[in-house]
Amino acid sequence: MNIDFHNHRTQLVLTALAASAATAGLLSAYTTHARQAKRIELDREVRRALASKPGPSTSSEPPSPHDIEVRERRTGTEQIGRHVGLEYDEELVREQLARNYVFFGEEGMAKIRNGRVVIVGCGGVGSWAAVMLVRSGITNIRLVDFDYVTLSSLNRHATATLADVGTPKVKCIERTLNQICRWVQVDARVEIWRKESGSDLLDDADWVIDAIDNITTKVDLLKYCHDKGIKVFSSMGAGAKQDPTRIQISDISFTMYDPLARSVRRRLRLLGVGSGIPVVYSTEVPGDVKLLPLPEEEFQKGDVKELGVFDDFRVRILPVLGPLPSIFGLNIATYILCELAGKPISNPLPVKGRKKLYERIYRDLLHREQKLLGETLK
Incomplete structure (x- = not known):
């Protein structure tokens, strides 16, 4: 096809196309510049807000984000993410959650952002669930766990680092969530859930996640939620498993092959709860993996149960392949x-x-195939 560039109409069309392309380019550049300017201004406001808080300072300049993070890790303060009175631009929120808005739509994302989730047990499973819920738009989340980060936690925990060893797991997760989403409201409780006082932690929840590894407390929590009409999702045993293809979501009544699920199911039936609780579990039959043994000198000290933090909590380490708890949490x-x-x-x-x-x-x-081919197939 030959184009006559000397034709007046052709020249007008080409001029219009060039002008449109230039306009689109300018609009794109302006939008990008405006967003970058908003981010820069927001960071400045955050730094000014943090710098205005009482605390030791050797410089008149606001601390950098890196200095704030180092200070928090060393002193245990909670400065990152504590933007009291500081609103996060809704346009930036929607940009950060853009892929989720495309997937769930306006109405669905409004429900997610207004949802309240409580996670009881913030180890390998609970920490991964917390991170992905907040990354996906959950704004109000409560973390409940009495335990502290240890070196053995680092092979599976979603947020813990070497610098977090010795700190509460819920505080470790809280810091990371505030770094991911500045608008999130995190209620970190360094305590153990008990049925006698459970209402204070659960009654305002839209969903409760049970990621407890103690069977007595787990059953108490599931029974409490069932009786109160609180939606609860329970994680079964991720320890001593290696095959991710066998991980399933089902009602508690359909679980099979999982020893923890079997025990929980039987105890719940005795309490009058037969079904209605969704769970994630693995159909993989445990092999010859066992609890790591305690040193002989610990047995010589007396009853090994006395080494537990609480009654009925295990005192030996269950072998866990790091990726498996994360898959449970993501499910x-x-x-x-x-x-x-x-x-x-x-x-x-x-x-x-x-x-x-x-x-x-x-x-x-x-x-x-028989109907299509008109013959009997074996």
């Missing part, structure tokens, strides 16, 4: 986000019926 976060947004996962496939389902699909496939 939980995904399920709750979809439920809050009104876009629930459609009928998670119970493992117990999967074999029969495959057999039915196979028979249907054979029948269709």
